[in-house]
Amino acid sequence: MSVVDYLHVPKLEAQCLKHLSQRSEWTLKDQFTLAENSHSEKLVRQIMNSMNDSFVFNEVVPSDLDSLANNTKSIVLQKAFQLLGHRKPSPPPIEHEEIFEQRINEILEQVEIQNHEGQVLADQCRLLKTHSIVEEFLVLKPNGIRLDEVNDSAEMRELMNQRHSAHNALERNYFEAQIQVAKWKHLYTKIDDADPEGINFDKEIINDVLLWFPPIINRNKRNNLGALELAVGNLPIDAIYRNGVARIENQRLVPNLMNPFQWMRSIEISSPKVQNGQLENVQIPDGIRQVPAEANFKILDNFIRNIRCKYYDGLA
Structure with a gap:
């Protein structure tokens, strides 16, 4: 990876990434250190994509994020968002009021993410x-x-x-x-x-x-x-x-x-304004992606429907 960093050879980098993902005996923590030292953003992304557990994340990523390069830090923070930001060790026993407020804080953290x-x-x-x-x-x-x-x-x-x-x-x-x-x-x-x-x-x-x-x-x-x-x-x-x-x-x-x-x-x-009856008169292609019904997101559903109506009506 040091050679890749120096020479910028895409094919060599691809082979290194493939080796590390499939047959390497290197731990994810070692790979993360290697990615930082060789300035390999692709390896950082590969490592982050391989993790689906906040405990593994805590073991691999240093606690001091400010020590990371800007690109690496951005990728790591994005993964932390996906894992709901759980980076803290198990706390000691606490009082009932503190437990309650801790639950409130967890909700508020999720609100911030949302x-x-x-x-x-x-x-x-x-x-x-x-x-x-x-x-x-x-x-x-x-x-x-x-x-x-x-x-x-x-x-x-x-x-x-x-x-x-x-x-x-x-x-x-x-x-x-x-x-x-x-x-x-x-x-x-x-x-x-x-x-x-x-x-x-x-x-x-x-x-x-x-x-x-x-x-x-x-x-x-x-x-x-x-x-x-x-x-x-x-x-x-x-x-x-x-x-x-x-x-x-x-x-x-x-x-x-x-x-x-x-x-x-x-x-x-x-959301664009659509006249009554305009939706029925516009030919919108079949089979295009829609807002999932289970999302129950009426505001976004209206936006997608109306802006498609305006767009395809303009092509007529």
Whole structure:
């Protein structure tokens, strides 16, 4: 693995990983140390994927996560989430009140995990909606407005490649939000420069939509991930975006006591409006994936149904 780290030979790395997973006498703990020393993110992932038990996790992963490289730490934390974060040794006997509060804390830890995953899901829904709005507008080909110029830029191609190779939903949301900021800003400028005749698109909509992206970018930002300088530039939309970001950063989050899950409300708001009878008239392909019935997730089911309806209706 040291040779792989030095020479960067994919075939050799693949053979080493295969050997370690099938025939190696190395323990998982030894393999984890090897992965850290040889900077092998793939080996770390292979080790994490092989573990389905929090006790094994505790034996393999050092208790001091800050000693790990950033990439390794991110992968390990993701696995810890999957195993519900159980990394503490068995506690000594405690009083009944403490046992009760311990159970409460376990519930609250699960709520934090649930809320975290729910927020990721809500961000995915919002990004899909804003993506579909742009696509729906461009289908009309207003005054020849296209996004080829921004899509073909080197920075945009790099972001799209990073989104394609992202390891999880958080990273995909992070890159997708940046991609869409660049597209919406470009769209605003094109509309600003075009003949207003034939363009039925309120630029104020773009101003509002742009403010959806900074919180998503900030929530999913990682030190080891690339980013565009989205707040720079001398165009009118650049100043609008900068001012919007500044307003968002100065706002204090006030808990919504009437709504236990804000991310659910976010999904609900992101759902496109569909006219009565529109669903029956749209030809949606058979056999495509649906929200599982056992999930009993009506808000997400409505979002998926409505956004598919809008998309396939636009193709008709």
